[in-house]
Amino acid sequence: MLGEPLKQNEGKDGGMLMLGYEYPNIQIAFWKMRDYAAPFTLRRIYYKEKQMDIGEDKKLVLRTGDDLQKMDRFWGLANVSLVKLDLKGHQKFLNTMTFDSLTEWPPEDKMPDGFSPARFIANAKNPGLGVRSLHEKGIDGTGVGIAIIDQPLLLGHVEYTSSLTRYDETGLKDLSPQMHASPVTSIAVGKNLGVSPGASLTYFAVPMWEKDNMPYITSLKKILEWNKILPDSEKIRSVSISNGMFPNYPHYEEWKVILKQAEDQGILVVTCDPAMLDYGILSLKPGEDPDNPENYESGYYCSEGDVIRVPGGNKTVASHRGNDVYTFDRMGGMSWGAPYIAGLAALAYQVDPDIKPQEIIQAMIDTAFKTDAGPIVNPVGFIEWVRTK
Numbered sequence: 001m002l003g004e005p006l007k008q009n010e011g012k013d014g015g016m017l018m019l020g021y022e023y024p025n026i027q028i029a030f031w032k033m034r035d036y037a038a039p040f041t042l043r044r045i046y047y048k049e050k051q052m053d054i055g056e057d058k059k060l061v062l063r064t065g066d067d068l069q070k071m072d073r074f075w076g077l078a079n080v081s082l083v084k085l086d087l088k089g090h091q092k093f094l095n096t097m098t099f100d101s102l103t104e105w106p107p108e109d110k111m112p113d114g115f116s117p118a119r120f121i122a123n124a125k126n127p128g129l130g131v132r133s134l135h136e137k138g139i140d141g142t143g144v145g146i147a148i149i150d151q152p153l154l155l156g157h158v159e160y161t162s163s164l165t166r167y168d169e170t171g172l173k174d175l176s177p178q179m180h181a182s183p184v185t186s187i188a189v190g191k192n193l194g195v196s197p198g199a200s201l202t203y204f205a206v207p208m209w210e211k212d213n214m215p216y217i218t219s220l221k222k223i224l225e226w227n228k229i230l231p232d233s234e235k236i237r238s239v240s241i242s243n244g245m246f247p248n249y250p251h252y253e254e255w256k257v258i259l260k261q262a263e264d265q266g267i268l269v270v271t272c273d274p275a276m277l278d279y280g281i282l283s284l285k286p287g288e289d290p291d292n293p294e295n296y297e298s299g300y301y302c303s304e305g306d307v308i309r310v311p312g313g314n315k316t317v318a319s320h321r322g323n324d325v326y327t328f329d330r331m332g333g334m335s336w337g338a339p340y341i342a343g344l345a346a347l348a349y350q351v352d353p354d355i356k357p358q359e360i361i362q363a364m365i366d367t368a369f370k371t372d373a374g375p376i377v378n379p380v381g382f383i384e385w386v387r388t389k
Helices: 065-070 117-123 131-136 181-189 214-226 252-264 334-351 357-366 379-388
Strands: 007-013 016-023 026-033 041-047 145-150 164-168 200-205 236-241 268-270 279-284 296-298 308-313 315-318 326-329 369-371 374-376
Touching: 117 315, 117 326, 131 379, 145 181, 145 214, 145 334, 181 200, 181 315, 181 334, 200 214, 214 236, 214 252, 236 334, 252 268, 268 334, 268 357, 279 334, 296 308, 308 315, 308 334, 334 357, 334 379, 357 379
Parallel strands: 145 200, 145 236, 164 200, 236 268, 279 308, 308 374
Antiparallel strands: 007 016, 016 026, 026 041, 279 296, 315 326, 369 374
């Protein structure tokens, strides 16, 4: 429409491949997930350096069945309207696609038999593997502080807003909530979804996209300082960071030093770095009982070296799209494992405030279920070990 651009550029932004075109007074950006065969889609338009409203947050309406093949697995069908389609012949495709509570579906007579989005979302809110039975006994993280270091957070989501005691957004005040933040927070402390819903939450919003260890170092230093003055019921004992690239970032030696200081002060820092804990991600069979370890399969993010595996695929998480919006996430990245493990650690600290971080990790491994899907974390057995230790 605009003709030949003055300049064209291509780059990467996290997992996204970016494509940019520059014209007089106009800059246009397209993007797509690098690992999926979906086409580029329009991301932003700037006119005289001012961003234009292109309806980015409006619902996408698919017109024909052919449009389904243009969707990638990462974003899936979240905030998409499918009401015009007949999905009866698309069961296999739908079984791979993430969706959310904003997704609009066609009438039941145009849906595959047994495919029930509302039931899948409701069922997978359960953190699974007996965690809720621990909550019923009062073991829910009460009196323990959890910190999450991640991207800017949607503050008002019903899952975790009541748990949030402090929010540090130094340098990121004007950024909108990011997709990554709400899921990890809800997995750790969500009142319906969370492993440790009674814990108090301290949240650090950091620029994870800058690929530098310094924001994590600075956040951990603040935690160590705050713990000197916080009441015992709010002292931070468990930290979740859904990143595993620390050895590849600047300031790695400083990072190792602050990690050791945290451990010496009885704080468990859980990351996606296999050097900390080589874990994998399980997928729940949709609609099956999340408390039964036999209902899990090896997920997309598993490897032969996993010493333990935790739920993450086919799991319901909080969404950044609204205060009461939920996503049924099909793949469940490694990022979903760190807050699950950090939440279990908070339960352990509630039962035994003197337990050491490495004792927690070893006990999770030693008490794991042995199944065809590998070693699966056993929350009830783990807490029983802590209780009788």
